[in-house]
Amino acid sequence: MKRYPWLSALESEAIEIMREGIAVAARPVMLYSIGKDSSVLLHLARKAFWPAPPPMPLLHVDTTWKFREMIAFRDRVAAEAGVRLIVHTNREGVDAGITPFTHGSACFTEAMKTVALRQALDAGRYDIVFVGARRDEEKSRAKERIFSLRSPTHQWDPKAQRPEPWNLYNTHLQTGESLRVSPLSNWTEADVWRYIAAEEIPIVPLYYAAERPVVKRDGLWIMVDDDRMPLEPGEAPRMRRVRFRTLGCYPLTAAIESDAATLAAIIAETIATDHSEREGRLIDHDDEASMERKKREGYF
Amino acid sequence: MTPTLRFVLCGSVDDGKSTLLGRILQDTRQVFADEMERVAEDSRRYGTRGDAADLALLVDGLQDEREQGITIDVAYRAFETPRRRFIVADAPGHEQYTCNMATGASTAHLAVVMTDARKGILPQTARHTRIVAMLGVRHIVLAVNKMDLVDWDRDRFEPIAAQYWAEVARIGVTKVQAIPVSALTGGNLTRPAAESPWHNGPTLLEHLETVDAERPADRQPFRMPVQYVNRPNPDFRGYCGRVAAGTVSPGDQVLVSPAGTPAEVESIVVWGGERQQAARGDSVTLTLQPQVDVSRGDVIVAAGEPLEVADQFQARIVWMGDEPLTVGRPYRMKLHTQEVGATVTRIRHRVGVSDGAELAAAHLKLNDLGVINLATTRPVPFAPFDESRALGGFILIDRATNATAGAGTITFPLMRAANLSWQAFDIDRAVRAQMKRQRARCLWLTGLSASGKSTVANLLERRLVSGGRHTYLLDGDNLRHGLNRDLGFTEADRVENIRRVAEVARLMVDAGLIVIASFISPFRSEREFARSLFEPGDFMEIFVDASVEVCARRDPKGLYARALNGEIRNFTGVSSPYERPVNPDVHLDTEKLSPDQCVKLVVRRMEDVV
Ligand SMILES: Nc1nc2c(ncn2[C@@H]2O[C@H](COP(=O)(O)OP(=O)(O)OP(=O)(O)O)[C@@H](O)[C@H]2O)c(=O)[nH]1
Ligand SMILES: [Mg+2]
Numbered sequence: 055m056k057r058y059p060w061l062s063a064l065e066s067e068a069i070e071i072m073r074e075g076i077a078v079a080a081r082p083v084m085l086y087s088i089g090k091d092s093s094v095l096l097h098l099a100r101k102a103f104w105p106a107p108p109p110m111p112l113l114h115v116d117t118t119w120k121f122r123e124m125i126a127f128r129d130r131v132a133a134e135a136g137v138r139l140i141v142h143t144n145r146e147g148v149d150a151g152i153t154p155f156t157h158g159s160a161c162f163t164e165a166m167k168t169v170a171l172r173q174a175l176d177a178g179r180y181d182i183v184f185v186g187a188r189r190d191e192e193k194s195r196a197k198e199r200i201f202s203l204r205s206p207t208h209q210w211d212p213k214a215q216r217p218e219p220w221n222l223y224n225t226h227l228q229t230g231e232s233l234r235v236s237p238l239s240n241w242t243e244a245d246v247w248r249y250i251a252a253e254e255i256p257i258v259p260l261y262y263a264a265e266r267p268v269v270k271r272d273g274l275w276i277m278v279d280d281d282r283m284p285l286e287p288g289e290a291p292r293m294r295r296v297r298f299r300t301l302g303c304y305p306l307t308a309a310i311e312s313d314a315a316t317l318a319a320i321i322a323e324t325i326a327t328d329h330s331e332r333e334g335r336l337i338d339h340d341d342e343a344s345m346e347r348k349k350r351e352g353y354f
Numbered sequence: 355m356t357p358t359l360r361f362v363l364c365g366s367v368d369d370g371k372s373t374l375l376g377r378i379l380q381d382t383r384q385v386f387a388d389e390m391e392r393v394a395e396d397s398r399r400y401g402t403r404g405d406a407a408d409l410a411l412l413v414d415g416l417q418d419e420r421e422q423g424i425t426i427d428v429a430y431r432a433f434e435t436p437r438r439r440f441i442v443a444d445a446p447g448h449e450q451y452t453c454n455m456a457t458g459a460s461t462a463h464l465a466v467v468m469t470d471a472r473k474g475i476l477p478q479t480a481r482h483t484r485i486v487a488m489l490g491v492r493h494i495v496l497a498v499n500k501m502d503l504v505d506w507d508r509d510r511f512e513p514i515a516a517q518y519w520a521e522v523a524r525i526g527v528t529k530v531q532a533i534p535v536s537a538l539t540g541g542n543l544t545r546p547a548a549e550s551p552w553h554n555g556p557t558l559l560e561h562l563e564t565v566d567a568e569r570p571a572d573r574q575p576f577r578m579p580v581q582y583v584n585r586p587n588p589d590f591r592g593y594c595g596r597v598a599a600g601t602v603s604p605g606d607q608v609l610v611s612p613a614g615t616p617a618e619v620e621s622i623v624v625w626g627g628e629r630q631q632a633a634r635g636d637s638v639t640l641t642l643q644p645q646v647d648v649s650r651g652d653v654i655v656a657a658g659e660p661l662e663v664a665d666q667f668q669a670r671i672v673w674m675g676d677e678p679l680t681v682g683r684p685y686r687m688k689l690h691t692q693e694v695g696a697t698v699t700r701i702r703h704r705v706g707v708s709d710g711a712e713l714a715a716a717h718l719k720l721n722d723l724g725v726i727n728l729a730t731t732r733p734v735p736f737a738p739f740d741e742s743r744a745l746g747g748f749i750l751i752d753r754a755t756n757a758t759a760g761a762g763t764i765t766f767p768l769m770r771a772a773n774l775s776w777q778a779f780d781i782d783r784a785v786r787a788q789m790k791r792q793r794a795r796c797l798w799l800t801g802l803s804a805s806g807k808s809t810v811a812n813l814l815e816r817r818l819v820s821g822g823r824h825t826y827l828l829d830g831d832n833l834r835h836g837l838n839r840d841l842g843f844t845e846a847d848r849v850e851n852i853r854r855v856a857e858v859a860r861l862m863v864d865a866g867l868i869v870i871a872s873f874i875s876p877f878r879s880e881r882e883f884a885r886s887l888f889e890p891g892d893f894m895e896i897f898v899d900a901s902v903e904v905c906a907r908r909d910p911k912g913l914y915a916r917a918l919n920g921e922i923r924n925f926t927g928v929s930s931p932y933e934r935p936v937n938p939d940v941h942l943d944t945e946k947l948s949p950d951q952c953v954k955l956v957v958r959r960m961e962d963v964v
Binding site for chain 1 (some may be wrong): 357358386387388389412413414415416417418426427428429430431432433434439441453454456457460461489581582584585586590592594595596623624625626635636637639650674686688689691743744747748749751756757758761
């Protein structure tokens with residue numbers, strides 16, 4: 055962290071935020087998406103509460119369409135960290151046969167991510183929900199508080215945010231309300247990568263460039279991770295050297311062509327790129343207000 | 355120099371803050387191509403500049419903001435140049451959203467106060483300046499914007515800068531850099547504007563990259579508010595917190611404030627190991643030796659450098675609640691990691707926005723600035739805000755709605771619980787007694803040996819303490835062994851003994867205590883002397899009455915027997931007189947009353963004499 059002296063300040067700030075959340079929480083939980091930000095968040099939780107294991111369970115909302123490598127990684131890492139892993143899937147959605155291919159990305163995301171998350175949060179009655187969100191991800195995210203209030207129906211009201219002076223977080227809640235707590239608020243994508251390198255944090259290998267079977271759809275490289283993916287007539291997976299900037303459901307997450315097979319190469323690429331990481335998320339390609347609207351509805 | 359400079363953009367609505375930030379981000383290549391495409395699309399839809407890109411849309415990220423063309427809430431952006439990393443808060447200029455602006459300003463090292471070259475210093479410019487100063491920002495850049503609209507006229511720029519300097523000097527901000535800029539053309543933001551050769555100062559970015567805006571960290575004593583106690587197993591007790599000032603190493607002597615318990619730092623625990631030092635800003639876990647009692651809200655401080663502790667403060671406040679601030683209404687106060695009940699006991703004045711005038715006020719409304727007196731339900735460790743942002747900044751939380759109703763800064767304590775030199779306030783007996791929530795006084799028990807003074811005194815003290823009173827029991831035993839060791843039992847020595855007892859009791863009453871003095875004190879003159887040391891009503895003479903015969907029969911120490919044998923000379927009641935009180939405040943006949951009944955009589959009498 056010597057080359058980037060602010061990383062230790064970001065780390066200390068994130069740890070302070072986590073401890074503040076845990077100090078007041080009755081039912082804390084950490085949303086764990088298996089991506090790079092979640093990996094950093096879990097690492098910080100281990101540091102913050104050492105020698106105790108992180109005092110909150112991990113919650114993974116499994117759409118059943120995650121990359122297989124992600125699931126294997128998730129189970130291994132949770133066991134290593136000594137934390138309880140809660141996996142939730144929207145069973146009604148599965149029973150109704152909702153897939154990204156049959157129902158379209160918007161409907162699938164609504165049922166298997168948004169509704170599923172609400173189900174899981176309701177079931178756990180969590181009051182403090184740690185998330186790996188960063189303000190540099192998106193314009194409406196840049197507006198969000200570190201301790202961000204959610205209504206009993208998990209909605210965010212951007213026009214009624216609590217003032218948040220200094221590091222004095224107001225954690226008082228009415229029945230049913232909760233707080234989304236974002237320890238990585240002030241981090242950038244480059245900070246996350248540099249920190250992963252400095253701390254040697256394990257990440258899903260899909261972030262590194264490798265030969266992978268992909269097809270091109272709407273100009274985007276989609277990886278064929280299993281045989282549930284219907285191929286168009288004449289379409290055949292090709293091996294390409296690709297990697298992922300963000301991870302999610304394989305049919306909805308585009309790869310980029312890249313040779314970056316080391317952290318140093320990834321960091322160099324991240325700094326040099328002229329495209330945001332959102333380009334890889336099919337679900338974000340809707341209209342401008344989509345993210346904010348989704349957040350108001352309880353998706354992030 | 356701090357590796358990350360945090361700054362806030364503020365100033366009146368439409369003066370160009372968001373545009374300026376968008377421009378800086380674009381000119382330092384922080385904006386992705388796809389982001390820029392969306393801004394272009396948005397500009398056609400919502401932009402204020404025809405079909406040209408409206409760079410404010412890079413940061414005005416809420417749907418309502420884009421539709422209304424104004425900023426509503428703060429946007430935070432982190433970016434870096436080869437020389438420094440920045441976190442910038444783009445604040446709303448609209449008066450209605452002042453509390454959001456204060457949120458953005460609270461964590462800033464520096465404020466860029468913007469003004470429109472055509473309009474100059476507006477009331478809102480002055481309000482924001484006052485708020486950033488109150489929140490501890492000592493470095494200001496005055497960015498006189500839209501210079502392109504006034505032909506980069508030096509004669510427009512200089513009077514605005516001069517007026518601003520005059521205004522800020524009055525509120526104690528001395529480090530102001532004025533820069534003429536155009537957020538539209540980018541002039542003097544990241545490159546010098548060709549149109550203003552007369553400006554020999556830095557560009558905005560140059561100034562931000564080089565300014566040293568952090569308070570000096572050196573030679574401040576160690577302070578760490580405890581956030582969380584980590585107890586994974588019975589063998590480990592770690593105190594988690596972020597160092598607010600100074601440095602700490604294993605072996606350092608510390609105190610736990612407010613209790614003042616001393617301890618030694620045993621180790622600084624980090625993931626998988628220990629470290630040898632931690633400094634301001636570090637999040638750490640400390641273990642102490644011995645394992646003293648520490649909880650969230652306590653502050654671990656360097657020994658010999660105790661923190662002040664108080665329960666009444668004068669503070670500045672910016673009000674953020676929809677409900678006005680009202681005197682007497684109970685709030686929750688969060689100060690570092692501590693939460694206590696707090697009441698505003700007085701609104702000293704409201705601060706006039708543009709001129710700083712002290713205006714009388716019955717309450718403070720949303721976005722008002724004011725100076726208040728505040729009382730907390732228990733004493734809390736703190737530092738004045740000017741010394742420490744971390745230990746002197748607080749928020750008030752509305753108990754009914756849970757809203758964050760105000761952000762305040764402690765200027766000084768009104769009554770000090772700690773023994774530091776006081777400023778304009780006379781701390782007297784009444785003040786000290788009030789802090790203990792009691793009426794200080796001296797309860798003087800007189801009576802023969804074995805009349806029951808000690809029994810009554812002990813029971814009385816227990817009764818008072820269990821009612822939350824602060825007491826002290828003076829009797830022959832604890833004084834004869836120390837203070838009065840040099841005194842014998844001659845008449846002169848017995849008089850001196852009582853004189854000293856009375857003086858000590860007086861000091862203790864002055865300290866706010868309820869003092870129970872239990873002495874035979876046989877002579878009327880010496881009891882009258884004792885009474886003369888106190889204010890009327892502060893001294894109660896309590897006659898513990900039993901006849902010599904009964905006392906001699908009780909004789910628990912066998913003294914009467916020895917005195918009657920002539921072994922003890924000058925023994926009161928036997929060989930020396932006892933002058934019965936003529937008009938005692940309380941008369942306890944211990945031949946008829948139980949000790950419990952006696953205590954009840956005393957307590958009732960104490961309640962009568964207020
Ligand atoms: N000509 C000119 N116009 C400018 C300049 N800077 C900003 N503007 C315009 O002024 C208007 C307001 O700009 P904003 O950036 O939204 O102002 P703001 O200070 O962020 O406003 P609030 O956040 O709502 O307080 C927009 O139409 C801008 O394009 C400048 O330097 N020159
Ligand atoms: Mg703005």
